[in-house]
Amino acid sequence: MFNRRSFVQTLGGGALALPLLESTSMATAANAKDTPSRLLVVGNPYGAHPEHFFPVQFGKDFRLPKTIRSLEWLRDRISILSHTDHNMKSGHGREISFLSGVLPDMSAAFAEKNMSIDQIVARRVGANTRYASLHACLGRSIRMSWNANGVDIKPFTDVQRMYDHLFQNLTEKERQTARQLLHQNSSVLDAVREQFAGVRKRASRSDQVRLDLYANSLRDMEKNLVNREKWVDRDKPSLDLSEYFQGSEITIENDYNAVFDMVAYAFQTDLTRVAVIGYSPELNYTDVDGVNRGYHGCTHNGKNEETVAELVAIESFQVEQMARCLKKLDDTPEPNADGSMLDHTVVMFGSGMGYGGTHSNKNLPILVAGGGLEHCGHVDTRDSSGNNMPLCNLFLALLQHFGLEYEQFNQSTAAFDFKTGKA
Known part of the structure; x- marks a missing residue:
């Protein structure tokens, strides 16, 4: 028995x-390309202060607001999507649907359940790498990544353990x-x-x-x-991280510099081609200049200018750490192919919450960079009736970019078109 x-x-x-749950069906993947395609997702739990994340101007001629100003050097290779979300009621607890558009308790109605796009991509591109995917969140996880069984994947919460896993030989x-x-x-x-x-x-x-x-x-x-x-x-490949931890107190910047550098080197040495990095809701950002309050407390700012400034400093720091990693990838030529490693790495920054100050799950802060995509700058993704675009439309486009023959992904209505900025 x-x-x-x-x-x-x-x-x-x-x-x-x-x-x-009912069975899940995987679409047939196209033949693997010789040059690796990679995915990096960076997420936070509380979204972004809208006025400092979304540019005022649409199109490619836009000014980068403070939160994303560290990406100025990359402005021609980014897409900022306004007015896209998962059409969910506002409140905490729904941000876990960020990378799938589906909450666990509603997943039975969808072919892929609440499996997150990073795990679907990992099954496509991770067969020949040591690790199908890599996950880090230095603190309590914000539960972005979910496998086919509806179980959230536990990230590394400690820099040393992550280093040992990737670079310490047995x-x-x-x-x-x-x-x-x-x-x-x-x-x-x-x-x-x-x-x-x-x-x-x-x-x-x-x-x-x-x-x-x-x-x-x-x-x-x-x-x-x-x-x-x-x-x-x-x-395993060797990597020296001692420079981050010598002669001074460990800071959140040192920790995340180490995490992002490990991811960049893991991509460079083909240890993995998929990585998800989260910013925990419990992180202490008081090492960041101008921040004296807790992260969650800064989101409930009552529009107080000083508190908003601290929140924007936190969110700017998050994007800056990602931008530093992207610069490393862009400065590294892609082995056996034209362009840089960034040209072959799709990067997405965002959150399953729009803005923590109101617990809104509308108008999620979404930014895509690199990957050789034909980027559209800042776009208003609403349809002709003024309805927000399902974020799953973007996910459908990304899955297709990785060679997965999907015609629909969860709540998608059509694939997002990077050329036009519409679905």
Whole structure:
């Protein structure tokens, strides 16, 4: 008899919990390109102060407001999308839908459930990398990234642990232990696959649908085991981060410089092609010039000029750290291809909340850069009736950019067109 409980316990928890949702269908991906395509998502929990994020002017001839002014050097390769969101009621708790447009409790109605776009892209481009994706949020996670089972992916919250994961080689004893564990897990997976096949033969049509997602999880785990076995005996690239932690107190700037530099180097050495970096709602920004209050407190500013200035300083800092990383990517030639690494890396900054001061989930602050896209500058994405564009329209366009043959993604109505700035 298929012992579901013992299998889940053997593999360490609920990663393969039997789904209650309907099956998910993956579109057929196009053949992989020789040159890597990458995705970097940077998100925060509280959105952005609108007057300091969105330019006043539309089109390509716009002035960058204070929050995004650090991207001035990149102005010809960015798209700023006004009036786009997931059409959700305002309030905390809905920001977790940022990268899918779907809340967990409403996911059954959608083909991809609430799987986030970074994970869909990772399945497309991560097969030949050591890590399919990389996640960091130095503090409590804002839960941006979700797998096919509707489970949020836990990010690295500590710089040292992230460094060890990416760049610290295993000792020979640790490699031997890893090989043994992989062999044991492979044997367990073989046994489960055989028993699962028997369960599926006897299942009703309704149960067959519910079991599809579980079968997908088995296949994903099998691929993961094969990939881990391939890499266990290969040394990792080396990276020296000591310059960030010498001679002075550790600051939030040092920490995020280290995180972004690790991501840039992981891209450069092809450790991964997908990364998600979050700014925790609990981060202390008092190291940033002009900030004396907590992040959440600054969002509830009552339009007090001093408090708004602190909030804008925090949001400007967030974009500045990303901009620094993008400059590194732009200064690095793409191996075996024309252009820079940034030209082959799609970068998106944004949030699942529009503005924390009002708990609004409308008009999300969304900015896309790089990736070789034909960028449109600042665009008003509303349709002719004045309705905000579903953010999933942008996600559909990005999935298609990565070679995924999707005609719809969750709440999308059409693919966003970077040339026209409309869907």
